[in-house]
Amino acid sequence: NAGVTQTPKFQVLKTGQSMTLQCAQDMNHEYMSWYRQDPGMGLRLIHYSVGAGITDQGEVPNGYNVSRSTTEDFPLRLLSAAPSQTSVYFCASSYNEQGQPQHFGDGTRLSIL
């Protein structure tokens, strides 16, 4: 029972670099999402997907891209890293978007220098 797996757990980038945060779930969940968590603020939704081939923007999508080619995987791409993107990133999944609790990965702690 792996649940939601995120890699890497920690990453340091330089401004302008790009990278992909990986997220995979083995629960056959249709709904997947990416959040960022910053001190003193609630989790903020970056992008989400209601199923393979379908993605949509959340509250703070600028500077990030996603794709959902399979039910299991939902990678998050930082196009050109900026210090403002220093944060803890969580991937979450649920059976659907209606009334089901989300299962979270362990998070990726990302620092942009």
Add this chain to the structure above:
Amino acid sequence: GQNIDQPTEMTATEGAIVQINCTYQTSGFNGLFWYQQHAGEAPTFLSYNVLDGLEEKGRFSSFLSRSKGYSYLLLKELQMKDSASYLCAVRDSNYQLIWGAGTKLIIKP
């Protein structure tokens, strides 16, 4: 705008009872969740309320009043391991979760 308000920090004594409040103003309502998050870890699901009233789950209970835009999480027989942040989240009319900033609960012996 949409808003979830929770106290930033609370302190309680081991063995006691604590109530963590959450008030919300959202565009529509499709359920309220409580999550627990230990420092450096992922949030984990505690409870879900969609109808008014109290939901009890062992030492934890959650209450909802939709007319007042209000919920609380009640933790009984506090243990040291309950030291964590407690996150309130509301699912709005678009079925998106709006999250509060969380309440850091400190348990003292």
